[in-house]
Amino acid sequence: MTVTLKQLAASLGLSPTTVSRALNGFPEVNxxxxxxxxxxxxxxxxxxxxxxxxxxxxxxxxxxxxxPVSTSHEIVNPIFADFIAGAGETYSxxxxxxxxxxxxxxxxxxxxxxxxxxxSVDGVMVHAPLRHDPRVALLSELGLPFLxxxxxxxxARPYSWLDINxxxxxxxxxxxxxxxxxxxxxxxxxxxxxxxVHRRRNGYxxxxxxxxxxxxxxxxxNGEMTEPYGYRAVTEMVQLPDPPTAFLASSMxxxxxxxxxxxxxxxxxxxxVSIITHDDDLSYLPNQGxxxxxxxxxxxxxxxxxxxxxxxxxLVEEPGxxxxxxxxxxxxxxxxxxxxxxx
Numbered sequence: 419m420t421v422t423l424k425q426l427a428a429s430l431g432l433s434p435t436t437v438s439r440a441l442n443g444f445p446e447v448n449x450x451x452x453x454x455x456x457x458x459x460x461x462x463x464x465x466x467x468x469x470x471x472x473x474x475x476x477x478x479x480x481x482x483x484x485x486p487v488s489t490s491h492e493i494v495n496p497i498f499a500d501f502i503a504g505a506g507e508t509y510s511x512x513x514x515x516x517x518x519x520x521x522x523x524x525x526x527x528x529x530x531x532x533x534x535x536x537x538s539v540d541g542v543m544v545h546a547p548l549r550h551d552p553r554v555a556l557l558s559e560l561g562l563p564f565l566x567x568x569x570x571x572x573x574a575r576p577y578s579w580l581d582i583n584x585x586x587x588x589x590x591x592x593x594x595x596x597x598x599x600x601x602x603x604x605x606x607x608x609x610x611x612x613x614x615v616h617r618r619r620n621g622y623x624x625x626x627x628x629x630x631x632x633x634x635x636x637x638x639x640n641g642e643m644t645e646p647y648g649y650r651a652v653t654e655m656v657q658l659p660d661p662p663t664a665f666l667a668s669s670m671x672x673x674x675x676x677x678x679x680x681x682x683x684x685x686x687x688x689x690x691v692s693i694i695t696h697d698d699d700l701s702y703l704p705n706q707g708x709x710x711x712x713x714x715x716x717x718x719x720x721x722x723x724x725x726x727x728x729x730x731x732x733l734v735e736e737p738g739x740x741x742x743x744x745x746x747x748x749x750x751x752x753x754x755x756x757x758x759x760x761x
């Protein structure tokens with residue numbers, strides 16, 4: 419027998435609203451109450467009736483993710499995949515579908531307008547924000563609830579976002595290396611037009627200034643965060659007259675390229691050259707062991723997906739809410755990839 423939300427609520431002696439909010443992951447529900455609701459829902463194999471909910475609310479019960487072709491490679495990126503997995507878990511438990519649409523770059527705005535015109539989605543998640551991202555103005559004008567995974571600089575109007583504290587994370591990582599005596603620290607960063615790239619660079623530069631170290635443009639790279647990019651960066655930079663003794667990578671994927679390059683050069687990671695990387699908490703690239711392989715600024719992408727999805731669903735289900743913002747901090751986890759500078 420199919421159990422309805424009202425029946426589940428009645429069996430628990432709770433209101434349907436409380437049960438719904440607990441199942442949707444809203445934080446204001448008492449943890450003990452949430453646990454009891456989730457256990458009861460699992461026991462009776464409760465599943466939200468998406469069609470009935472759609473008819474009752476007038477909503478599509480769907481969230482859109484629009485991906486331009488130029489960044490469609492992100493779909494096979496474990497960082498993107500983990501974020502989508504976390505968001506998808508939240509959508510599913512709340513009775514929402516996820517619509518993923520890949521479009522040519524020049525048709526991205528049209529795709530958003532089409533989603534609104536068709537009533538296909540109740541909200542959208544915005545990925546990979548640029549420094550001056552026009553999507554914030556567009557989606558605000560369309561009146562469609564949206565949340566940005568990350569932030570965009572120099573946008574005056576308020577908007578909802580979830581981000582990690584990139585500047586603080588990279589400032590702390592650079593400070594850690596300077597405390598080990600490193601004075602030639604390379605930054606292997608992402609694409610120049612991405613907003614997070616500038617925040618990470620600012621954190622790196624802040625730490626250099628605090629340590630009284632000069633800024634050397636030859637030690638800063640920007641590019642698509644792939645394994646070969648990391649490999650090329652390290653094999654080229656060690657040829658400099660005064661090569662770096664440490665590398666700060668913007669992605670675990672880049673860090674693997676750095677490690678491969680050091681191995682090919684006969685250099686030992688953590689002994690001859692140090693590496694700190696970001697984004698270590700990935701399902702398919704675990705940084706495990708009694709001593710982690712890499713020293714990292716740890717950030718769970720899957721948890722970011724869950725939180726961002728909960729925030730977006732709140733914007734959808736509680737019109738007038740917002741803007742909602744959340745800044746997640748990163749923890750510095752010490753692994754085997756860092757050590758004192760060699761004399």
